[in-house]
Amino acid sequence: MAGMKGLRDEVVFDFDADTSANEKKGGPDAPVCTYTLFDSVSAEADAEHPILVLEDPHGELAHHLNGAFYNPHRRTAFEYDLTDDVARADILRLDRRFVHLLEWLGENHVPVRLSGAHTADGYAVYRIRALDPTGQTNIPTAVNGFLQLVIERLLESRLPENETEDEDREEDEQERLHITDMYAMVDFLKCAGSTLPANIRSWAKRNIAQAKSTSISPEERLHAQRALATVLNIRWQSTYFESIDPVRARRILDEELYGMERVKQRVIETIIQINRTHKLPAYGLLLAGPAGVGKSQIAYAVARILHFPWTSLDMSAIHDAEQLTGSPRIYSNAKPGRIMEAFSQAGSSNLVFIINELDKADSQGNGGNPADALLTLLDNLGYTDNYIECMIPTGGVYPIATANDKSRISAPLMSRFAVIDIPDYTPDEKKVIFKRFSLPKVLKRLGMEESEITVKDEAVDVIVERFAGETGVRDLEQAAEHLCANALFRIETTGVDHVTYDREAAEELLG
Helix, strand or coil: CHHHHHHHCCCCCCCCCCCCHHHCCCCCCCCECCCEEECCCCCCCCCCCCCEEECCCCCCCCCEEEEEECCCCCECEEEEEECCEEEEEEEEEEEHHHHHHHHHHHHHCCCEEEEEEEECCEEEEEEEEECCCCCCCCCCCHHHHHHHHHHHHHHHCCCCCCCCCHHHHCCCCCCCCCCCCHHHHHHHHHHHHHHCCHHHHHHHHHHHHHHHCCCCCHHHHHHHHHHHHHHHCCECCCCCCCCCCHHHHHHHHHHHCCCCHHHHHHHHHHHCCHHHHCCCCCCEEEEECCCCCCHHHHHHHHHHHHCCCEEEEEHHHCCCCHHHHCCCCCCCCCCCCHHHHHHHHHCECCEEEEEECHHHCCCCCCCCCHHHHHHHHHCCCCEEECCCCEEECCCCEEEEEEECCHHHCCHHHHCCEEEEECCCCCHHHHHHHHHHHHHHHHHHHHCCCHHHEEECHHHHHHHHHHCCCCCCCHHHHHHHHHHHHHHHHHHHHHCCCCEEECHHHHHHHHC
């Protein structure tokens, strides 16, 4: 985002300006505001739900229109090329969410390309892209990356998360834009500050002022900038949640787990409260049971049901509460805590927070059990990180903890969860799991076809008997991989196209 610096050399921003141009007092030098504001709840811009509408009485504006927004301190209009001359079209209507972005584009005279359609109201603009200074559109620019990020956040603002399948929500992390440059942070706050919670917005202004101050040390400036980058790169979403479909929820749980009817029913009963309250349940889930029975799979399934990203924290690696709560900025090596880093990694304020091995938190130190630092997060009253120095809203965080031995968890922590005990699988269930889940999963991972290997029921009996003393089904998957790898080796080296495993072959292979 460093390439944006040149745009800001002569621009002074008023961070306290919460009114649009048409709400300012008139006078001889008052700007001419040509538009009226409208409110939109659409999360996507199209011809029916435009960002803005330009005057176009004769329908002459092209589908793609290059130009720049006029300085809003003079007039709210768009200047564009018309053969060898420059024409101007007034802005007639504007989505209220985009007022400050329009001001930023006009004040900096950013060259843009509009995409729009002719409607009864005028030229409906549904896409805005920043151009390279040379006018070429096929050159990616830092300004356009910033602009698309702001537009995306503004469209998402004040909206419940859309109901989309997981494959539509997957995001390429390499393409995900992160704001790290101070100029970009200032511009983001100017254009999209309305998408932030009020206390986050005020906090960001203070930290920007601190980072710009000449009276602080380079270390303090670096800490302020790092804290800003952490917080501003989080999507602060609405905490109004749409109803879930219990049929779809059950289907997702069935895809992840075989059997365990009581457990699945209990999970759905816990989260279906959203359908009446449109808020997350007051209690998170604590999944207690032996290793390998599918506790993590349940947590991932809940994230899919809620359409949330998920992030995880391994409590067995936490030995000090400061690892969770962050260190104060007075130290040169200070950094945010693991909880804040989890928000940053998820990139969203609405997430499933998976706390693995809650019973293995180290409680031997003088500072007590670091897991107790989770209490404020679990209470959904807001969480404060010592490094960020700001209360982080947690109304969109759904915690799911896993544990092998719940007796090792403190009573205050236990009281914050709805506890679901997960039993081990029976031998008959393990046989079905091997055939329906473990073996197909390994075949897919190795790129093999089902027609290349046959594992008879008597061989499955051998596998289940071999691991009778082990909990969970992880050993079943390892056994499936052993058989498939052996079959693949024989196919590749002997020229056979199919391998069959009976009791004798399974016993010989598994020892």
